[in-house]
Amino acid sequence: MFKASCHCGGIVLNADEAPETITSCNCSICHRIGALWGYYLDEQVETQQTVAIQDYRWGDKTITFHTCSGCGCTTHYTAVREDGKTKIGLNTRMVSREDTKDIRVRYFDGADTWGFLKEES
Template sequence: MLYKGSCHCGRVAFEVEGELDGAVACNCSICARKGALLWAVPHLGLHVQAAPVDLGTYLFNRHAIQHRFCRNCGIHVFAEDVAPGIERSAYINIRCLEGIDLAAVPVHQFDGRSM
């Protein structure tokens, strides 16, 4: 299924292909503060429509994940593995998807704080 999403102001829009059968609520230091519900998809299924100047990146700890956000409104829209290759994943903040019934999406609690 094709889903459309965006940040609050719309400068960072995206489409993502996949089956939304669940999301992850992570309790690591950044995810707990963002409150994002993340859906892992193959990176090739994510198509971002944003000017490079509008898409910010935050890295921390081991710099293994690029946390992507809108530089205008500050909304975290997705994250990306930094590893090269086609096996990369993208982690979509499903709160940014259009027309999603969040209450109907099963959420798995992940203990990222222990990693």
């Protein structure tokens, strides 16, 4: 089980397994949030909440960022893919460091080129 929780515990997301990679994006909002995203399909993540979730959309409004109204942590985002399925970007900063320390981080240039940066081998 791969468990993410906001600081106050009001929002908990559970996935059956850890993502293969984590993405660091430098777009304007991801840079400000400081998130590291693990990607799933909607049906792969169970969301439990005891507080209200605040939603935020901007730009072309294709991505919705979800934030805990209790502690202010951005726990995840949702976006509808071209195939109609909902993608979840789970903020792995909400997961224990022990559970993420061995996952490779990929760097996505969301600010300029909209592509992954070359990885050193």
